[in-house]
Amino acid sequence: MTQSVFAPWNDPGAKPLIQFKNVTKRFGEFVAIDDLTIDIFEQEFYALLGPSGCGKTTLMRMLAGFETPTEGTILLDGQNIAPVPPNKRAVNMMFQSYALFPHLSIWDNIAFGLKREGLAKDVIGDRVQEMLRLTRLEKFARRKPHQISGGQRQRVALARSLAKAPKLLLLDEPLGALDKKLRQETQFELMDIQEKTGTTFVIVTHDQEEAMTVASRVAVMDHGKIIQVATPADIYEQPNSVYVADFIGDVNIIEGKAEPQGGKVSIAWAEGQPNVTGTPSSEITKGQTVHFAIRPEKVTISATKPEDATNAIQGKILDIAYLGNVSTYHVELPNGVVIKSQTANNRRLSRRSFTWEDDVWLSWTDTAGILLER
Amino acid sequence: MRRISLILVPYLWLLALFLVPFLIVLKISLSDTALAIPPYTPTLDLSGWETFRAFVGALDMENFVWLTEDDLYWKAYLSSLKIALISTFFTLLIGFPIAYGMAQAREDWRPTLLMLVILPFWTSFLIRVYSWMGILSQEGYLNQLLLSFGLIDEPLIILNTPVAVYIGIVYTYLPFMVLPVYSALEKLDGSLLEAAEDLGCSRTSAFWLVTVPLSKSGIIAGSFLVFIPTLGEFVIPSLLGGSRTLMIGKVLWEEFFNNRDWPVASAVAIILLLILVIPIILFQRNEQKQREAEG
Numbered sequence: 001m002t003q004s005v006f007a008p009w010n011d012p013g014a015k016p017l018i019q020f021k022n023v024t025k026r027f028g029e030f031v032a033i034d035d036l037t038i039d040i041f042e043q044e045f046y047a048l049l050g051p052s053g054c055g056k057t058t059l060m061r062m063l064a065g066f067e068t069p070t071e072g073t074i075l076l077d078g079q080n081i082a083p084v085p086p087n088k089r090a091v092n093m094m095f096q097s098y099a100l101f102p103h104l105s106i107w108d109n110i111a112f113g114l115k116r117e118g119l120a121k122d123v124i125g126d127r128v129q130e131m132l133r134l135t136r137l138e139k140f141a142r143r144k145p146h147q148i149s150g151g152q153r154q155r156v157a158l159a160r161s162l163a164k165a166p167k168l169l170l171l172d173e174p175l176g177a178l179d180k181k182l183r184q185e186t187q188f189e190l191m192d193i194q195e196k197t198g199t200t201f202v203i204v205t206h207d208q209e210e211a212m213t214v215a216s217r218v219a220v221m222d223h224g225k226i227i228q229v230a231t232p233a234d235i236y237e238q239p240n241s242v243y244v245a246d247f248i249g250d251v252n253i254i255e256g257k258a259e260p261q262g263g264k265v266s267i268a269w270a271e272g273q274p275n276v277t278g279t280p281s282s283e284i285t286k287g288q289t290v291h292f293a294i295r296p297e298k299v300t301i302s303a304t305k306p307e308d309a310t311n312a313i314q315g316k317i318l319d320i321a322y323l324g325n326v327s328t329y330h331v332e333l334p335n336g337v338v339i340k341s342q343t344a345n346n347r348r349l350s351r352r353s354f355t356w357e358d359d360v361w362l363s364w365t366d367t368a369g370i371l372l373e374r
Numbered sequence: 375m376r377r378i379s380l381i382l383v384p385y386l387w388l389l390a391l392f393l394v395p396f397l398i399v400l401k402i403s404l405s406d407t408a409l410a411i412p413p414y415t416p417t418l419d420l421s422g423w424e425t426f427r428a429f430v431g432a433l434d435m436e437n438f439v440w441l442t443e444d445d446l447y448w449k450a451y452l453s454s455l456k457i458a459l460i461s462t463f464f465t466l467l468i469g470f471p472i473a474y475g476m477a478q479a480r481e482d483w484r485p486t487l488l489m490l491v492i493l494p495f496w497t498s499f500l501i502r503v504y505s506w507m508g509i510l511s512q513e514g515y516l517n518q519l520l521l522s523f524g525l526i527d528e529p530l531i532i533l534n535t536p537v538a539v540y541i542g543i544v545y546t547y548l549p550f551m552v553l554p555v556y557s558a559l560e561k562l563d564g565s566l567l568e569a570a571e572d573l574g575c576s577r578t579s580a581f582w583l584v585t586v587p588l589s590k591s592g593i594i595a596g597s598f599l600v601f602i603p604t605l606g607e608f609v610i611p612s613l614l615g616g617s618r619t620l621m622i623g624k625v626l627w628e629e630f631f632n633n634r635d636w637p638v639a640s641a642v643a644i645i646l647l648l649i650l651v652i653p654i655i656l657f658q659r660n661e662q663k664q665r666e667a668e669g
Binding site: 064065088091095099101103112116117161164 | 584
């Protein structure tokens with residue numbers, strides 16, 4: 001039995017749950033969202049990633065109903081949701097501050113939305129119990145929000161927003177207030193809950209690691225525009241622009257003039273330095289300015305010049321960032337450019353091969369990096 | 375040592391200016407009225423054990439018994455309670471929307487609005503009450519205005535009625551309601567209301583389910599700050615209420631200055647204090663509970 005990969009965005013027949021059609025949102029002169037068109041599919045875990053002020057929160061607030069688009073339409077299940085007020089939408093939101101009601105117990109917080117629907121008492125009770133079990137909060141049902149820890153509060157907020165079984169759950173920086181270790185654990189918990197409930201999640205975050213961990217697709221935003229939407233792996237390995245390559249993870253960017261040579265492109269990037277060779281993914285014309293982006297972990301560092309490498313440059317170690325599992329070497333080339341190279345520390349520190357001021361060779365294959373036009 | 379002296383100063387202050395006067399009033403309330411200076415007997419004589427025993431023996435509860443026998447007093451207490459309760463209710467009714475509006479106002483406007491609420495305190499309280507007499511009297515501004523609009527055919531009689539007392543009290547004590555309610559509403563996190571809406575509340579039900587419960591401490595504090603001084607209020611009923619408005623503060627004044635019956639006046643004051651102690655204790659418990667909830 002073959003297991004099909006979850007990728008409705010590649011299926012032309014799939015019907016998106018949410019469609020943004022040329023949506024623009026202005027606040028006075030300021031354009032928060034600029035002519036944006038995206039599709040989000042059912043059961044997706046969709047991450048909106050970008051620096052603060054890029055419009056990701058505005059986008060989410062439009063889905064929740066707290067903002068209306070200035071132009072364009074937002075469709076949920078094929079229906080325009082602009083005239084539907086927030087309290088009538090099958091969309092729930094988990095707030096960045098959690099926004100738990102301080103005067104109500106955990107139980108009442110979770111039951112809040114269900115009570116507004118006028119459900120029968122035992123139905124509400126069952127549902128709240130189910131949510132408490134899902135988020136492992138059974139023991140805290142009678143406590144008030146100020147009597148539990150930050151991580152527990154985060155789970156209450158999640159339980160409360162999931163209680164009404166929304167078609168779409170919005171998460172606004174859900175893990176921002178947690179410390180790193182708890183955040184990582186909670187990321188997996190979120191994925192687990194998303195899978196169990198089958199709800200479509202849209203998460204807003206500025207933490208790229210978080211987006212990469214949880215999301216089925218990541219949308220990188222900047223200045224109210226979507227720069228790229230792709231799976232985490234594609235965003236990392238196939239960025240469509242220098243902005244995306246630079247925003248996600250660490251990257252070395254080499255800018256130069258292109259010179260196609262057969263199936264390869266040779267880049268003249270600095271005087272007195274050998275050309276860098278890369279494999280183009282699109283048509284590159286001679287003399288065009290291109291950016292060669294390569295991740296530090298794909299740059300090999302060695303003491304002597306490797307025999308078979310397509311690209312090899314000599315330099316001197318300027319700095320070493322020791323992170324435990326990996327070390328990042330900042331290597332300065334004779335012309336002053338610094339290239340980063342990352343190596344996994346699978347040997348003990350005492351036997352480390354390189355130290356400060358060492359002359360080393362950096363090398364990589366022609367397919368290790370990516371050629372970007374902008 | 376420094377800590378003890380720091381605590382000692384306020385306690386000595388309270389002892390000298392609160393506890394000692396209270397004991398004096400308590401002692402007078404147990405004395406008998408007399409044509410003398412001071413107008414009561416016995417006076418404290420500490421010249422010897424025998425004279426002191428004679429002094430204690432002369433004290434009795436007669437005045438308190440008298441308070442229960444003459445229905446003027448308990449009617450005055452009840453009437454004061456009624457006026458204080460109704461005034462507190464109306465102060466809340468008017469004060470809450472003012473505080474709500476202030477908390478909703480743009481941030482750079484709030485200090486100005488706050489200033490405007492406090493501004494009346496810069497004018498003498500007596501002058502402000504007197505000016506209400508000018509507004510509410512039969513030839514006053516209010517009647518002139520209503521007559522000129524043709525809303526009424528003959529002047530309304532407001533001054534020297536309970537209505538004038540309510541107007542005076544609500545006007546005077548409004549800031550005491552607005553300020554604590556405002557400070558509670560200002561702290562309210564706007565995302566809580568958004569969360570309530572997101573979970574299916576209309577704007578109105580979000581107000582009743584979130585805004586009101588979360589401003590409860592401010593409402594309670596404001597209500598006590600209005601209720602407690604109103605209960606013993608003397609100036610406003612005597613200036614605006616005429617002879618028909620019965621309030622315990624006024625009775626106290628009359629016993630003291632018109633009848634020169636210091637012992638009965640003191641007994642009235644002691645009972646008033648006991649009535650006030652209950653809401654004051656409740657008020658402090660509310661404060662404590664709030665502190666615990668926040669801490």
